[in-house]
Amino acid sequence: MRWVCPYLVLIILCTVPALADEDLVSGLSQDTVEITSNYTGTDIVVFGAIEHLEDTGANDVVVIVRGPDASVTVRKKDRVAGIWLNRDQATLQDMPTYYYLASTRPLGAIAAQYTLKRYGIGLSNLTPTRIFAHHDPEPFRQALIRHKQQEGLYGETPAGVEFLSPSLFRVHVPVPATVTRGQYNAEVYLFRDGNVISAQSTPLFIDQTGLERRLFNLAHESPLLYGLFAVLMAGTLGWLSSVLFRRAS
Numbered sequence: 058m059r060w061v062c063p064y065l066v067l068i069i070l071c072t073v074p075a076l077a078d079e080d081l082v083s084g085l086s087q088d089t090v091e092i093t094s095n096y097t098g099t100d101i102v103v104f105g106a107i108e109h110l111e112d113t114g115a116n117d118v119v120v121i122v123r124g125p126d127a128s129v130t131v132r133k134k135d136r137v138a139g140i141w142l143n144r145d146q147a148t149l150q151d152m153p154t155y156y157y158l159a160s161t162r163p164l165g166a167i168a169a170q171y172t173l174k175r176y177g178i179g180l181s182n183l184t185p186t187r188i189f190a191h192h193d194p195e196p197f198r199q200a201l202i203r204h205k206q207q208e209g210l211y212g213e214t215p216a217g218v219e220f221l222s223p224s225l226f227r228v229h230v231p232v233p234a235t236v237t238r239g240q241y242n243a244e245v246y247l248f249r250d251g252n253v254i255s256a257q258s259t260p261l262f263i264d265q266t267g268l269e270r271r272l273f274n275l276a277h278e279s280p281l282l283y284g285l286f287a288v289l290m291a292g293t294l295g296w297l298s299s300v301l302f303r304r305a306s
Contacts, residue, residue, distance in 0.1 A: 106226075120243065125241070159218050241262070
């Protein structure tokens with residue numbers, strides 16, 4: 058795992074002359090999160106600096122960390138003759154498995170809704186690339202967002218961007234233990250007077266390591282061998298347990 062001290066980088070950013078065409082510089086406290094058997098979640102820090110503060114206008118920062126996209130099927134249950142049954146469903150393609158947003162102010166105070174929708178900023182603007190549904194898919198999309206919020210995988214934090222100085226900022230991003238493995242992207246947007254004037258994207262990798270990674274690869278690359286190994290392991294443990302119980306009695 059490679060670690061970068063955010064405070065050291067911020068100091069360096071302050072000493073480097075601003076580039077003429079650069080309004081925003083951002084980075085991550087770490088670019089890799091390693092998942093082990095005792096992993097219970099962590100925080101990463103997105104940090105950056107705003108250049109050209111001599112320009113007039115109100116500056117706002119929006120930070121988004123987005124996980125790998127996946128297709129999700131959302132089902133609606135109805136009670137029929139006292140039994141809960143799946144009566145309808147919708148499949149939403151390419152929805153993020155993780156989405157966290159932090160901003161300097163509520164999004165409605167930063168930019169107009171059409172601007173936020175254009176850049177896909179905010180939970181209300183999370184839309185799948187394709188939808189397979191028999192009826193209006195919007196209730197299914199909203200239900201998925203609510204479910205992800207309850208799981209801690211979706212979230213919005215207005216005023217979640219902390220300014221260390223007029224130009225330096227940071228955001229603490231929670232990474233729960235249930236996140237999907239894969240490549241994430243940390244996107245930083247600089248708004249001025251309701252318009253995006255600069256943006257940067259930095260990749261973040263979340264992956265398993267050690268024995269967990271080898272078992273994960275075995276399960277996906279050789280599922281038959283993994284199944285036989287699991288059955289053999291269960292049988293061996295059952296036999297050892299029976300031997301120990303007989304000796305104890």
